[in-house]
Amino acid sequence: MDRRTPLTPGTLFPNAQIALAHLARTLAGYGIEVEVIPIPREAAPSVAA
Structure with missing residues (x-):
C-alpha cells in the first residue's frame, strides 16, 4: 500500500472492510x-525506526 494514499474505506484491506461494515450494522x-x-x-x- 502506498503510504501517501489517504486511508479511506476503499483503500482498506478486504477483511478490514468486512469488519467495518459488520460493526456499522451492529451499531445501527x-x-x-x-x-x-x-x-x-x-x-x-511518523514511527521512529
Whole structure:
C-alpha cells in the first residue's frame, strides 16, 4: 500500500472492510450512526525506526 494514499474505506484491506461494515450494522441496531472519514497519510504521526 502506498503510504501517501489517504486511508479511506476503499483503500482498506478486504477483511478490514468486512469488519467495518459488520460493526456499522451492529451499531445501527443500537441506533448509533457510523460515519467514516478519510485520514490523510501526511497527518499521521511518523514511527521512529
